[in-house]
Amino acid sequence: xxxxxxxxxxxxxxxxxxxxxxxxxxxxxxxxxxxxxxxxxxxxxxxxxxxxxxxxxxxxxxxxxxxxxxxxxxxxxxxxxxxxxxxxxxxxxxxxxxxxxxxxxxxxxxxxxxxxxxxxxxxxxxxxxxxxxxxxxxxxxxxxxxxxxxxxxxxxxxxxxxxxxxxxxxxxxxxxxxxxxxxxxxxxxxxxxxxxxxxxxxxx
Numbered sequence: 243x244x245x246x247x248x249x250x251x252x253x254x255x256x257x258x259x260x261x262x263x264x265x266x267x268x269x270x271x272x273x274x275x276x277x278x279x280x281x282x283x284x285x286x287x288x289x290x291x292x293x294x295x296x297x298x299x300x301x302x303x304x305x306x307x308x309x310x311x312x313x314x315x316x317x318x319x320x321x322x323x324x325x326x327x328x329x330x331x332x333x334x335x336x337x338x339x340x341x342x343x344x345x346x347x348x349x350x351x352x353x354x355x356x357x358x359x360x361x362x363x364x365x366x367x368x369x370x371x372x373x374x375x376x377x378x379x380x381x382x383x384x385x386x387x388x389x390x391x392x393x394x395x396x397x398x399x400x401x402x403x404x405x406x407x408x409x410x411x412x413x414x415x416x417x418x419x420x421x422x423x424x425x426x427x428x429x430x431x432x433x434x435x436x437x438x439x440x441x442x443x444x445x446x
Contacts, residue, residue: 261340291351302314343367370401395429
């Protein structure tokens, strides 16, 4: 496997695994506490993004601030999807109970996994996410049965609200059940959103 990653086995019997996808500049350790808070006892699978942008770990390249290299998004998404499939098999995880949890750049590639690798994830919690295939209409994949939580900040100038709403619309149009939680803050994960995501996760 080409990804550096952390795997923490589950301590509860329901078989849920969280795929933790960090934001720009973080690494595979960054979201471990968040994963434990969202779903205590779940297995954690936390890889490190393989793209280096001026020393910062990322999941895919940007052409400039706010402008994604969409061809690279697609390439890196499939690489990540292949890694996840291999890691699930390697560690004996349940492929039917896999939830992506991503913040910012990590949420963007989690959204790309939903749109480009339908069926890999059964659910996703996306914090400060944008529509990842900028300027391209995603294929009309079937996301029926996929549950998505989105947390978006009205004052987020890194991921503007219109991008978060576009992603929510794209997922909903393809059959996903999207719970959209808007908060007044910026590019952060406030306690109110974390609490709402925990409630959503408890229903998985």
